[in-house]
Amino acid sequence: MAHTVVAQTLPSGVPTGLAGLEEVALRTLGFFVGAILIYTVGRLLVVPTVAGLVRSRNRNNPTIETATETYVHVLVVVAAAVAGVIGAGYGGALTDASIVIAAISLVVGAASQNVIGSLVSGLFLIADPxxxxxxxxxxxxxxxxxxxxxxxxxxxxxxxxxxxxxxxxxxxxNALTRPYGRERYRITEQLDVAYADDAELALMTLVETAREDDRVLDDPPPNARIVAFGGTALTIQAEYWVSDPMDVNLVEVRSDFRRRVKRRFDEEGLTLGPASTHELSGDLSVDVAERVDAE
Missing domain, CATH: 2.30.30.60 (SH3 type barrels.)
Incomplete structure (x- = not known):
């Protein structure tokens, strides 16, 4: 006796049984096919093409280039998701304004204020020349x-x-400092010398010490100056430039400079970081009180 399988339909309109499983499988397959197809085309063709156009017009602005790739990639992901929905047979839902508004409200409500602020701030940073x-x-x-x-x-x-x-x-x-440019970096060192020492000799020694390092650039040349008159010492400052900070080890450059400065100052008889001295004057008197024990 033959058996007939009848697909039942729930009150919500969702089919059940073998026919329902087949329909779910087809819709799932349609979603993945549509999404993967659009994403592949966008990732391999659209993103490189748009990025190449932006790169050709903004060769001196790598920020625009990287930002374009990021934002276009996100648009491709969104387009792939929409294509997947259409491929699954739910394209009509996208035309329902109330559903779209509800979805946007859900996304905005789920996102925190900090995330939204960071997104807006990122757009301002990208637009900043x-x-x-x-x-x-x-x-x-x-x-x-x-x-x-x-x-x-x-x-x-x-x-x-x-x-x-x-x-x-x-x-x-917050305030940003960008005084160094893209191809060089300025290193600043401050130190104290005694007032009794030769200040001109100390300044010249700093410049010569900086020039001893092959990693220090000749243009602009190293320089040294007096920056402050302290209570017990003179504060001087050395400035010298190196190439791109990513091409040199700045920690090592600073350490080597300080070692050479210490050695050169010892050779020249210059006092590096003199101790604070204060002269005290006055009188000190002591009164001795006699104690008489009562008998």
Whole structure:
């Protein structure tokens, strides 16, 4: 006796039984085929093409190039998701304004205020012509070379070759220092010498010591100056430049300079970091009280 399988339908309109499983499988297959197809085309064709066009028009602005790749990639992901929905047979839901508004409201409500602020800050950083990938920047939390600007954070490579992810809001709400340019980095060293020492000799010694290092650039040349008159010592400062901070070990350069300065100052008889001395004057008197024991 033959058996007939009848697909039942739930009150919600969702089919059950073998026919229902077949329909779910077809819709799932349609989603993945549509999404993978659009994503592949976008990732292999659209993103490189748009990035190449932006690169050809903005050769001196790598920030725009990296940001374009990031944002276009996100658009490709969104387009792939939409294509998957259409491939699954739910394209009509996308035309329902109430559903779209509800989905957007859900996304915005789920996102925190900090995330939205970081996203907006990232857009401002990308649009800023004075903030670019490859620049050396210094802020209240550190310093380093900008590697990329993403939606939420900016990645910075530090002196120690460590990657730091800095929230975009921190870079847009705090002061940034970028005095070094892209191809060189200025190193500043301050030290104290005694007032009794020859200040001109100390300044000249600092300049000569900096020039002894092959990693120090000749243009601009090293220089030294007096920056402050302290209570017990004279504060002088040496400035010299090296190439791209990512090409040299700044920690090693600083350490080698300080070692040579210490040796040269000892040879020249200059007092490095003199101890604080204060002269006290006055009288000191002591009264001795006699104690008489009562008998």
């Amino acid at each position: 004075d903030f670019n990938v490859g620049d050396w920047i210094a802020w209240s939390g550190g310093e380093g070379t900008v590697e990329s600007v993403d939606f939420r954070v900016t990645r910075v490579r530090t002196i120690n070759n460590e990657t730091v992810t800095v929230p975009n809001t921190e870079l847009t709400t």
